[in-house]
Amino acid sequence: MKHPVVISSIIITAFVAMVPVVFSDDRREYRQRSVGVAPVSSPTYEEECSSCHMAYPPGLLPARSWKKVMAGLETHFGDNAELDEETFKNISDFLISNSADTSDYRRSRKIMRSLNSDDTPIRISETPYIKHEHDEIPDKLIKHNKKVNSLANCNACHSKAEQGLYSEHGVNIPGFGRWDD
């Protein structure tokens, strides 16, 4: 008669004991998920793409957009960015399996929510969410700021961009300083 009580107390104790373990393991990742975007986790992608520009986190565009970007590497925003077959496949797979529509990080979710299901932007800076987030910043601080040039140059102002963190706390606009809404 006593057995069920004993067994259930053992089970309950085990679960209670596991709670702090589960939380401490996931806490850092949870924090990042709730504020940022998944940082780049492919050395090949990082090396190949950052020769010319910051290696944008794949969680900033949906898979359909990345497919379109990769299909046009010969005329990549006015540059030739052709890749050999093996590298092409490696990078395509990485982008597609880590795209915004597969991610539950905060920025990815916000970007996806701002897009219609058939929108296929190939510029992160043209997604409604990113446009909206920057619409109060005058051109002289981005476009006409020689040290920034374009919204595409994320890490010129977002000092933690490469860690996938884009909150205002990490913003430092060259020649201007911090930006607070």
Added chain:
Amino acid sequence: MKNILIGFITASVFTIHSAPVMAENNAANTLMKSYQSHGAMVGNAKNGEKFWNQTFTGKAPFVERSCKTCHTANLKNSGEHARTGKVLKPLAPSVNASSLTKTKKIKKWFKRNCKWTVGRECSVQEKADILAFIKQQ
């Protein structure tokens, strides 16, 4: 004992310093041989220099294009990506030990940059000449 130690240190310093140069020669030499097997003459650095400074016509906003557009006229200087402004390491092996150390990389950039700058792939002779010029820097 002291002499042996000094000798050993000198030897290791030489080994460390000569390693990147060896690698540079290997990658550049391998490609040079391959260009020759495809009909090129031995790379001529003078011709390579002429090519480096030659201007080609492209689409706006970069109507005038040359190697110098991004890499500057002095290969010992850092360059700057014309469109993104990203700083490019100097191409001169004398100041950048990692330059010309990987055949795959050299091939990739010749293909991309010739297409952007000249509007077509470079011939094996042009590549041999440019390579000979860069090696000298």
